[in-house]
Amino acid sequence: MRNAALDPISDMLATDPWFGGIAPVRRESLLREARVETLEGGARIYGAGDPPNGLWAVIDGQIRLKSLSANGAELLALIVRPGTWFGELSTLDGHPRPHDATAFGPARLLHVPMAAFARAAEAHPALYRDLGLLVCAHQRTALRFIAHSVGRSIRARLAQALLRASHAETGHAETRHAEEGRIGEAPVVIRQEDLAAVVGIARQTLNRHLKQFERSGLVSIAYARVEILDVPALRAIATE
């Protein structure tokens, strides 16, 4: 019943701290139940309030998790990149999705539907614990986010948001880009309007600060795109 086509994908996924950390038997059993799904840009994986439809991992492309803030504004919660699993919260507790998940550009995903996960977990009950650990990891991210947001300057929050939107936050970005022989970061494709929503400020205010960063040589701004030029400096600003 092995799916040999998944082997290279499996290797890629194993670089993820969570997936790489769980027992190989259970990794196997999860992958055995997984199916690859190819999506067009803008495709919706699930919507906020939907009943859970299982666990997902990004193979190629970019998934954006959004929710509506209480005043109706769209709130970009997270950009999910290749190698990362998501959708575990509802999969574990069975409650409605807290976010919209949509593909930003074409994407390939690995999908473990609810029933499939249940099958795998029947054979390996420890998968529930594994899934709990994934929720823990995301919970810690959320707590860090809260602690970092309350009462911080806009400069700091913007720097943080830029690092998060690129993949530079955790510092293990180099591995992903080493093979392409690039030193810098891939540009972040995002409208300033959306970036402003992430930081929770008006677009005009965002523009002012972003321009200031550009003048300092920290970033380079183009149409619907921000390129990060100086990661260390941004890290310093983010934690100041």
Add this chain to the structure above:
Amino acid sequence: MRNAALDPISDMLATDPWFGGIAPVRRESLLREARVETLEGGARIYGAGDPPNGLWAVIDGQIRLKSLSANGAELLALIVRPGTWFGELSTLDGHPRPHDATAFGPARLLHVPMAAFARAAEAHPALYRDLGLLVCAHQRTALRFIAHSVGRSIRARLAQALLRASHAETGHAETRHAEEGRIGEAPVVIRQEDLAAVVGIARQTLNRHLKQFERSGLVSIAYARVEILDVPALRAIATE
């Protein structure tokens, strides 16, 4: 090996949505491993960065979870009241505590140390799943908090903070106070300084808004204490 002294406590804990929702066998096995600990006001249950020391539940009194925001200000994350379990995140993933947990006033807690939880979980592996569900519940709270905070008016955030600080947020407070024959809410004992930190504003600004609430008859203000008079109106403001 049953501990009969725990019976009334067990009944009280069963009113908690999480604990009440897990299988009675596993509730039992958890309680069998639990010890009651009596703390003085100000006692520290654990500190941010500490290695996990197990799972806790509040029997009497009030536990406050605090963390330091990035600019060094103290950030009151959560007030934990009787019947509620906490400390599950680090207990499940083994990583350092994200918060300080201290008793606000004298308190009695139920404590399941790491080794004790491990013992119980060995007999009932599903306890790991149960614990995962508790993390899920708290994760959803955190996500709601984020969605509710970004870009909301101070009025709304303050109303929300007051409801959270009292136990009125979830709406099942009545059960807890019915026995005392009280209709309203217990006063929230908190300095305006701290309340301001919760909302993320300056004390003076907090005072202005709080006074405004008082003039509208929503709350009543005393020394280091806020009494909530009109829960429905505050709920309306919190979601406006």
Add this chain to the structure above:
DNA sequence: GAAACAGTGTCGCCCTGGTGACAATCTGCA
């Protein structure tokens, strides 16, 4: 009960961010 301390109530000034407006620029498509 007085003193020392903690917490509240209120100013006024300054600065920052929100808002609406509008021109300039870029992209995609006919």
Add this chain to the structure above:
DNA sequence: TGCAGATTGTCACCAGGGCGACACTGTTTC
């Protein structure tokens, strides 16, 4: 190429919060 729509860049104006200051009131301690 040329146009429509999307996005950015930049105003000026205004509301609102941060901050320092200080008096006042409540609480604790001796």
